[in-house]
Amino acid sequence: MVQTLAEKLIARAAGHHSVASGDVVTCHVDLAMIHDSGGPRRAKPILDRLGVKVWDPKKIVVVTDHFVPAYDTETATIQKLTRDWVADQRVPNFYDMQGICHVVLPERGHFKPGMFVVGGDSHSPTGGAFGLYMFGVGATEMAGVLATGEIWLRVPETILIECEGQLSPGVAAKDVMLHLCARLGMDGGRYQAVQYVGGTVTALPMTERMTLCNMAAELGAQTGLIAPDATTVDYIRAAGADPGDIARWQGDAEAVPAERHRVDATALAPQVAAPHSPANSAPVADVGAVQIDRAYIGACTGAKLVDLHMAASVLKGRRIASNVRLLVAPASTRIAAQAAADGTLATLTEAGAILLASGCGACAGYGSGLLSEGEVCIASTARNFKGRMGATTAQVYLGSPYTVAASAVAGRIADPRPLLAEHAS
Amino acid sequence: MTAHRVWRFGDNIDTDVLAPGIYMKKPIAEIAAHCLEAVEPRFAKEVRPGDVVVGGRGFGMGSSREQAVEALLQLGVVAVLALSFGGIFYRNALNYGLLALASSDIHRIRQDDLVVVDGVAGTVIDETTGERLTCEKLPPHLLAMIADGGLVPHLEKRFARQGAQA
Ligand code: SF4
Numbered sequence: 001m002v003q004t005l006a007e008k009l010i011a012r013a014a015g016h017h018s019v020a021s022g023d024v025v026t027c028h029v030d031l032a033m034i035h036d037s038g039g040p041r042r043a044k045p046i047l048d049r050l051g052v053k054v055w056d057p058k059k060i061v062v063v064t065d066h067f068v069p070a071y072d073t074e075t076a077t078i079q080k081l082t083r084d085w086v087a088d089q090r091v092p093n094f095y096d097m098q099g100i101c102h103v104v105l106p107e108r109g110h111f112k113p114g115m116f117v118v119g120g121d122s123h124s125p126t127g128g129a130f131g132l133y134m135f136g137v138g139a140t141e142m143a144g145v146l147a148t149g150e151i152w153l154r155v156p157e158t159i160l161i162e163c164e165g166q167l168s169p170g171v172a173a174k175d176v177m178l179h180l181c182a183r184l185g186m187d188g189g190r191y192q193a194v195q196y197v198g199g200t201v202t203a204l205p206m207t208e209r210m211t212l213c214n215m216a217a218e219l220g221a222q223t224g225l226i227a228p229d230a231t232t233v234d235y236i237r238a239a240g241a242d243p244g245d246i247a248r249w250q251g252d253a254e255a256v257p258a259e260r261h262r263v264d265a266t267a268l269a270p271q272v273a274a275p276h277s278p279a280n281s282a283p284v285a286d287v288g289a290v291q292i293d294r295a296y297i298g299a300c301t302g303a304k305l306v307d308l309h310m311a312a313s314v315l316k317g318r319r320i321a322s323n324v325r326l327l328v329a330p331a332s333t334r335i336a337a338q339a340a341a342d343g344t345l346a347t348l349t350e351a352g353a354i355l356l357a358s359g360c361g362a363c364a365g366y367g368s369g370l371l372s373e374g375e376v377c378i379a380s381t382a383r384n385f386k387g388r389m390g391a392t393t394a395q396v397y398l399g400s401p402y403t404v405a406a407s408a409v410a411g412r413i414a415d416p417r418p419l420l421a422e423h424a425s
Numbered sequence: 426m427t428a429h430r431v432w433r434f435g436d437n438i439d440t441d442v443l444a445p446g447i448y449m450k451k452p453i454a455e456i457a458a459h460c461l462e463a464v465e466p467r468f469a470k471e472v473r474p475g476d477v478v479v480g481g482r483g484f485g486m487g488s489s490r491e492q493a494v495e496a497l498l499q500l501g502v503v504a505v506l507a508l509s510f511g512g513i514f515y516r517n518a519l520n521y522g523l524l525a526l527a528s529s530d531i532h533r534i535r536q537d538d539l540v541v542v543d544g545v546a547g548t549v550i551d552e553t554t555g556e557r558l559t560c561e562k563l564p565p566h567l568l569a570m571i572a573d574g575g576l577v578p579h580l581e582k583r584f585a586r587q588g589a590q591a
Contacts, residue, residue: 141520385441
């Protein structure tokens with residue numbers, strides 16, 4: 001039977017030869033990812049009430065990233081509870097304050113094509129960049145997974161995003177996603193599977209592909225998907241894992257998607273989302289000269305090594321505007337170490353950046369670096385909902401790390417391309 | 426069946442306004458006190474047990490935090506009706522036994538209307554206007570879970586059965 005990639009992945013996990021969109025199936029979970037906010041703190045009382053332990057400690061990865069580092073007794077208590085639970089349940093894979101879950105898991109070789117993974121976080125579609133099925137659930141549903149190793153799912157339709165052409169200098173995967181949020185809306189994904197194909201996608205490194213899949217969440221999709229190829233294999237080998245057979249995890253050429261949307265990458269300008277929705281995106285030139293108080297480079301979406309390189313390419317030899325604070329939270333400790341070794345961190349701090357711990361930081365109001373009443377910020381994060389980064393009157397714009405860095409230099413929202421062109425000439 | 430008073434919201438009510446991140450380290454009562462305050466400061470103060478929340482497109486989009494659901498339950502909200510839901514919120518709501526019904530006729534319900542909600546039949550009757558709305562039917566496996574009181578009681582039953590067999 002002709003099947004999409006999503007259908008093949010789900011059929012394997014459900015133990016069926018084939019499935020079709022609309023089928024309701026129960027899948028066996030290969031891996032469950034949980035973090036300090038929605039993980040042990042919430043699952044423990046439920047597992048205790050059910051009187052069970054986790055179904056398979058080896059198939060669970062626990063990460064502390066949201067309340068990192070703890071900054072008061074409440075957050076410290078949550079962290080301690082997480083550590084105690086990991087010890088009690090004998091979970092071997094625990095990354096304590098090593099970075100954001102969506103970045104740490106692939107970095108440490110936990111992902112391989114063909115897997116069926118559930119994450120206790122809404123940006124779990126990130127894992128789909130590795131040719132596996134991964135989606136986010138709430139804490140109670142995750143407790144159910146931890147207890148049983150199973151989860152139900154309605155097999156999604158596939159919404160194909162065909163991206164062709166080369167991205168211009170200063171334009172990144174983040175811009176593709178902001179553009180799609182404006183075009184399709186935040187419910188355009190209809191809780192289906194969004195799959196990215198085409199020459200633009202093939203040319204992107206894994207870390208940029210992760211941004212495409214990460215922000216499938218902002219399209220309201222259940223997951224984002226990219227079929228595995230040589231780039232996937234190289235990344236997984238470099239992470240010390242075995243990518244397995246990738247030929248099996250390709251959608252059939254004859255499979256018909258429910259929708260197709262084309263993106264001409266060559267024509268794409270840097271995008272900026274105005275408050276308070278990623279769907280309020282437009283080319284940077286349309287946004288006007290908005291003065292900013294804060295620039296933030298952080299989050300699973302926008303602080304991987306590739307993102308820090310983008311920011312550094314703009315900031316090299318420059319200083320941020322005197323009225324702006326630029327905060328940078330590298331997405332993982334490993335990324336921070338790589339950025340230290342290759343000189344990126346020095347470029348950022350010489351430009352005036354303040355470094356934060358690797359974790360969710362200011363992204364969603366859990367960590368440090370929040371905004372006060374009326375402050376204006378441009379961030380490389382995925383969401384700019386009202387009140388998300390602190391005060392409800394704060395105004396948050398979203399852009400790529402290039403655009404955030406250029407805005408920090410200009411003191412207002414700015415197009416990174418002229419600054420990059422100056423460096424090139 | 427009892428009629429419920431309506432709190433009407435617009436499109437794209439996200440999880441950050443339902444359960445703001447800065448309160449996420451707090452107990453649920455405190456999160457609930459700030460539920461929806463960014464869009465309607467009166468809500469958490471004036472909502473009464475038995476009220477119903479009505480949204481537009483994409484209700485509950487955003488984060489997986491189920492405190493977005495719990496906060497509404499804490500305040501006594503018995504059902505959420507919307508044009509469409511964020512997928513994770515929708516699952517969370519039903520897992521918690523909070524009825525979430527999607528209807529393309531949702532625009533016909535107004536603030537302070539009195540509505541009767543039938544989750545099994547998938548209907549909403551607006552007693553104030555006399556309108557009858559059809560909602561998307563919940564699949565049988567979810568109706569069974571809701572009948573048990575949500576996911577945790579449903580699992581309790583399952584483990585009790587397994588224990589009895591062992
Ligand atoms: S960085 Fe932000 S979007 Fe990513 S997992 Fe953390 S809170 Fe969520």
